[in-house]
Amino acid sequence: MIQRVSAYSDRLRIALLILNESYWSRRILHGIARYADVNGGWDFWLHPRGMEQPRRLPADWRGQGVISRISNEPLRQSIALHNLPTINVSWLGDHCARFPKVIADPLAAGQLASSFFVERGFEHIGYVGPPLYYGYQDVILPELTKTAENAGCRAYQFVPDPDVKQADFDFQRVRLVDWVRSLPKPVGIVAWHMIQAREIMLTCSAEGINVPNEVAVLAVENDPLVSQLSPIPVSYVEQRIERVGFESAQELQRLISGGKPRDKPLLIPPEGVVEMASTDTVFANDTLVQDAVAFIKQNCDVAINVSDLVQHLDVSRRSLEDRFRKVLKRSPAEEIRFTRVRILKNLLKTTDLTLVEISRQTGHSCEKSMLRFFKRMTGLTPGAYRQSHPQVPRDNDQEDSWD
Structure with a gap:
């Protein structure tokens, strides 16, 4: 039995089933902790896990609510067994009354990233989406493409090798080199996350392609450490991830108090683009x-x-x-x-x-x-x-x- 009694009987007992190996997820946890702190404190059950660790809520856990990155069916089923108010903070899956979502707004992020390059005079915008093994329905690409084309620009999508399943994006290096070579210059490339942005910059460095004057790079998902390990600091969309955590905790408390789930996801819009050296482009041959x-x-x-x-x-x-x-x-x-x-x-x-x-x-x-x-x-x-x-x-x- 893992059930335990809180030393504070009036504190809510909340299960957190969220990845803690990524910067994104840790910032969500910061936001949840912050909300709990200003509302008298919560008693958390935290399941430390990474991408490869089992994901489930034990059958004998007892509490009042769950905040989770619901990324697969076994995890969904283990949570459903408890019949507790639950908030889903993952882009994966659909919003529903049983598992309502509080997430960063992916459509707004795609529009913002594309607009960033459009407003700076780029006529060509590339996009590197999520690795295939992530299983995401990519909602950023359509918005990015629409924004670019409405402004008279052209969008280019990197198509990864479907036979390459490894998490390390380096395994796509050959195909990525060919794609970057083929793009008209100057081009602004939007990467799904910072690991891909770094790989694009390493590819450019190896090929003698100047960043940011020939290829400018912008990441949708930030990771300061990966940016620091890149050839130059990488610009990124500031998606207010702590706010996602804070609002997910607030929404969970509303449900616990008897509130009804929202008909649509609660979307947290991005704050803007944080500009670093990777997009400090000086345009043109002039x-x-x-x-x-x-x-x-x-x-x-x-x-x-x-x-x-x-x-x-x-x-x-x-x-x-x-x-x-x-x-x-x-x-x-x-x-x-x-x-x-x-x-x-x-x-x-x-x-x-x-x-x-x-x-x-x-x-x-x-x-x-x-x-x-x-x-x-x-x-x-x-x-x-x-x-x-x-x-x-x-x-x-x-x-x-x-x-």
Whole structure:
């Protein structure tokens, strides 16, 4: 018998059947723990397991609810036997009243990833989907393709070798090399997860293909360690995984209290794209535009304008405007504004600097100037943007709890 009595009789006893070997799953567990902590504490039954370990809820476990990554039928059946409120946090399977889902929104992630490359002037977008052995119905690809084609871009899908079942993506290396070679350049490639993104970059390095100027790489699923082990840091979609965990715990408590399951999955939209070196592309064969973009990035902490670009490049304003619109489909002034607002967003999301400090670091004359610029560009005040994009909680983070 594994049944045990909690030292705290009023605490909910919750079973967690979630992978703990991946960064994604551990962040879900962080979110669940955070919700439980601010709601009096829960007594967890945690089944430590990885991909190859048995997945089931023992028949003699007793508790009030379950949060699980329901990835196969034996696990589903072992949970169903208990007839307890259950939340499914996996993209696998369908949403239903018995196993309602709380998940990161995969369609929004596909749209965001594709839009990211479209907005940066890419005409070609590649996609490497989940390995076949994962068993996922790939809902990211259709949204990515639709977004690209609606913008007049072309999408390319990597088709893995169906006879290769190994988890190590290195076994697809030969086919991946041929695919990357065949793509028109420059191309932005969206990878299902960070392991694939790293493999793409290793392939490019071995083939003498420049990342990010010929091939830019963006991962849908983040893993900071794998990114650190890559040739250069990898950009990724910030999918607010801790929020998935937090909302799944909150939804479970609602069901335990007598609430009815939702008709549709509770989808947590992505926060945005975290830009790293793998997508820091300087476009085109036009060296003048390349130099201009590099100058804008190097001087993002001062209030440069188009006249500064003209003087630095020793070119006429009209010529600069024409070449920017031909290559990037936008003006030099728009490129300056977009670059400055991206930096502001990044500082607001990833630091706790005051608005005065941020305005000083980004070349604004004063805080009010920065406030006006940010609201004009985004429709939000910096404070509202920061509030809607909470920083990733740390183990010792005592910030508010998304309530």
